Amino acid sequence: MKKIYAVATESDVVLAFESKPDAEEYAGEHDGMAVLPVPCVGAYEYPSEHSATDWDHITGTLPKGGE
Incomplete structure (x- = not known):
């Protein structure tokens, strides 16, 4: 992981x-900050054939809650 x-x-x-x-x-460059290791189980990768502002496509391809 x-x-x-x-x-x-x-x-x-x-x-x-x-x-x-x-x-x-x-x-170290900012006061009062700490570094916390966080496990990363996965990330959403936006398909390169669509523009990053194609919000209808982005929201249509994100997993729905409970699925």
């Missing part, structure tokens, strides 16, 4: 990185 590294404050996740050193560098 792949991990991502979330940079977070006490109340919010600010950014997520694929590289732990990148996450640690960002957190």
Whole structure:
């Protein structure tokens, strides 16, 4: 299982990185941030043959709740 590294404050996740050193560098540049390893079970990949603004297509291909 792949991990991502979330940079977070006490109340919010600010950014997520694929590289732990990148996450640690960002957190080190900002006060009050911590790096949290997060398991990544999968991600939605947008098909390249459609534009990123084709919202009808995007919402039509996302999995529905309970399926």
